[in-house]
Amino acid sequence: xxxxxxxxxxISDFELFDDWESKYEYIIDLGKQFPPLQEQYKTEExxxxxxxxxxxxxxxxDGDLLKFEADSDAIIVRxxxxxxxxxxxxxxxxxxxxxxxxFMEKIGLHQHLAQTRSNGLLSMxxxxxxxxxxxxxxxxxxxx
Amino acid sequence: xxxxxxITAIRNDFPILEEIVNGKQLVYFDxxxxxxxxxxxxxxISGYYEHYNANIHRGIHQLAEKAxxxxxxxxxxxxxxxxxxxxxxIIFTYGTTxxxxxxxxTYGRKFLKEGxxxxxxxxxxxxxxxxxxxxxxxxxxxxxxxxxxxxxELLMDEYEALLTERTKFxxxxxxxxxxxxxxxxxxxxxxxxxxxxxxLLDGAQASSHLSIDVQDLxxxxxxxxxxKIYGPTGMGILFGKKELLNAMPPYRGGGEMxxxxxxxxxTYNELPYKFEAGTxxxxxxxxxxxxxxxxxxxxxxxIAAYENSLLEYATQAVMEIEGLKxxxxxxxxxxxxxxxxxxxxxxxxxxxxxxxxxxxxxxxHCTQPxxxxxxxxxxxxxSFAVYNTTAEIDRLIQGLHxxxxxxx
Ligand SMILES: Cc1ncc(COP(=O)(O)O)c(C=O)c1O
Numbered sequence: 001x002x003x004x005x006x007x008x009x010x011i012s013d014f015e016l017f018d019d020w021e022s023k024y025e026y027i028i029d030l031g032k033q034f035p036p037l038q039e040q041y042k043t044e045e046x047x048x049x050x051x052x053x054x055x056x057x058x059x060x061x062d063g064d065l066l067k068f069e070a071d072s073d074a075i076i077v078r079x080x081x082x083x084x085x086x087x088x089x090x091x092x093x094x095x096x097x098x099x100x101x102x103f104m105e106k107i108g109l110h111q112h113l114a115q116t117r118s119n120g121l122l123s124m125x126x127x128x129x130x131x132x133x134x135x136x137x138x139x140x141x142x143x144x
Numbered sequence: 145x146x147x148x149x150x151i152t153a154i155r156n157d158f159p160i161l162e163e164i165v166n167g168k169q170l171v172y173f174d175x176x177x178x179x180x181x182x183x184x185x186x187x188x189i190s191g192y193y194e195h196y197n198a199n200i201h202r203g204i205h206q207l208a209e210k211a212x213x214x215x216x217x218x219x220x221x222x223x224x225x226x227x228x229x230x231x232x233x234i235i236f237t238y239g240t241t242x243x244x245x246x247x248x249x250t251y252g253r254k255f256l257k258e259g260x261x262x263x264x265x266x267x268x269x270x271x272x273x274x275x276x277x278x279x280x281x282x283x284x285x286x287x288x289x290x291x292x293x294x295x296x297e298l299l300m301d302e303y304e305a306l307l308t309e310r311t312k313f314x315x316x317x318x319x320x321x322x323x324x325x326x327x328x329x330x331x332x333x334x335x336x337x338x339x340x341x342x343x344l345l346d347g348a349q350a351s352s353h354l355s356i357d358v359q360d361l362x363x364x365x366x367x368x369x370x371x372k373i374y375g376p377t378g379m380g381i382l383f384g385k386k387e388l389l390n391a392m393p394p395y396r397g398g399g400e401m402x403x404x405x406x407x408x409x410x411t412y413n414e415l416p417y418k419f420e421a422g423t424x425x426x427x428x429x430x431x432x433x434x435x436x437x438x439x440x441x442x443x444x445x446x447i448a449a450y451e452n453s454l455l456e457y458a459t460q461a462v463m464e465i466e467g468l469k470x471x472x473x474x475x476x477x478x479x480x481x482x483x484x485x486x487x488x489x490x491x492x493x494x495x496x497x498x499x500x501x502x503x504x505x506x507x508x509h510c511t512q513p514x515x516x517x518x519x520x521x522x523x524x525x526x527s528f529a530v531y532n533t534t535a536e537i538d539r540l541i542q543g544l545h546x547x548x549x550x551x552x
Binding site for chain 2: 020021024025028052053073074075076077112
């Protein structure tokens with residue numbers, strides 16, 4: 001699936017919910033199901049400090065695809081993080097660097113990407129894109 | 145709930161309380177961050193811009209005279225608010241933070257030397273930590289911290305043990321923003337003076353709840369922000385004892401703060417203007433008077449009594465939330481209720497309350513060392529003001545039940 005196909009899929013998933021509770025219950029579920037990042041990757045280097053919650057992001061090349069794993073200590077952020085990972089992970093660095101993310105806005109969750117939320121999500125997204133730029137043109141077989 | 149205030153009428157004074165947030169009527173419980181502003185304050189701001197906007201202290205025309213008179217009236221009003229002996233001891237600042245930096249950078253840099261000690265407490269806001277750290281780093285002074293007990297009260301014995309002839313400055317928070325604790329500042333000041341140290345009080349939180357008398361307290365400096373007392377953002381005052389302010393060098397250089405400027409030498413203006421370089425925040429200074437008048441019309445003791453009844457009600461009510469633990473159980477407290485819930489991140493609590501139209505603050509409240517003391521990363525904080533109601537607290541409790549249900 002392309003980045004946009006995944007985004008569209010998420011958007012249609014969320015169309016099923018007509019109130020905030022079911023929407024957030026779904027995000028909380030996504031957060032609960034998202035596999036935790038192994039402790040060894042919860043390093044100072046991988047941490048993205050929001051003001052309130054912590055987000056960890058680990059990136060590695062698998063062939064010519066850039067992959068992400070992530071985690072957060074707050075469950076709603078974890079759910080949101082899982083969506084960002086689902087959309088962006090496993091694409092080429094070029095695709096990630098040039099991706100146009102519209103699904104948060106469409107789902108009505110864009111406030112979580114606002115600067116003031118200080119939940120680390122916006123910084124995480126910037127960091128994912130930065131990895132995309134940094135890894136362009138690289139092919140690696142093992143985790144870097 | 146018995147009180148002398150007509151809360152319905154008071155709520156009508158605050159237009160913002162009608163706002164709809166996420167489809168629900170706003171419940172605003174983030175008053176320790178900033179209070180909402182009554183209509184009289186909003187009108188004072190627009191009234192100034194509509195009718196007599198002019199730069200002050202310099203013009204000879206009508207508007208300038210009117211603006212200058214209103215500006216200086218505000219200063220006298222603030223003098224009265226703190227019971228300061230003289231209007232010259234009231235310096236307009238951008239807020240509490242600005243006032244503390246002013247003292248650290250002028251008094252501190254002039255009078256503190258290597259090896260001198262500065263005492264703060266474990267419950268300080270970052271704005272009463274960082275300016276002193278910067279000073280200590282520059283001058284080679286030592287920063288000491290008064291510890292607290294598990295209820296969030298200062299350990300006064302430990303404080304006394306820290307005081308020596310090396311102690312030159314004590315800077316403590318009058319009321320804690322994270323815990324609500326009212327500190328025994330009079331005793332802190334008296335003890336500090338016994339060893340010859342000067343004392344600054346961070347009055348950011350105290351000034352909206354308590355009556356403040358700087359002469360009775362005998363504090364050397366008192367810094368506060370008007371935006372926490374139903375007044376405008378971007379302005380505050382620093383009270384300082386005249387003999388100290390006179391002995392201090394100026395802070396910022398520029399217009400207003402000078403008497404005469406030549407390229408060889410500048411002589412500085414008198415107090416309080418010596419510390420007020422440049423065009424000040426005229427509109428907000430003028431509006432500040434209206435905020436204080438508003439508070440006085442209601443009566444600070446009435447406000448305090450009502451807020452305390454809200455705090456008691458809320459403290460009782462949250463007991464029914466399983467796994468909830470209150471952080472800050474001081475005997476002397478203002479209407480701040482900080483808590484953690486077992487297994488639930490404070491940010492999740494905040495997001496889900498926001499969805500229900502309830503505004504609380506979550507996080508470390510700019511007191512990271514204090515959070516570390518309690519071994520937590522943050523709390524959820526509901527802080528109450530005079531326009532809040534028990535019905536709103538009921539909504540908070542319902543909201544928390546929902547949070548528990550969704551995250552449990
Ligand atoms: C105890 C305390 N000190 C200082 C401050 C800083 O006030 P301001 O940001 O208005 O300068 C605050 C505000 O949050 C506070 O609560």
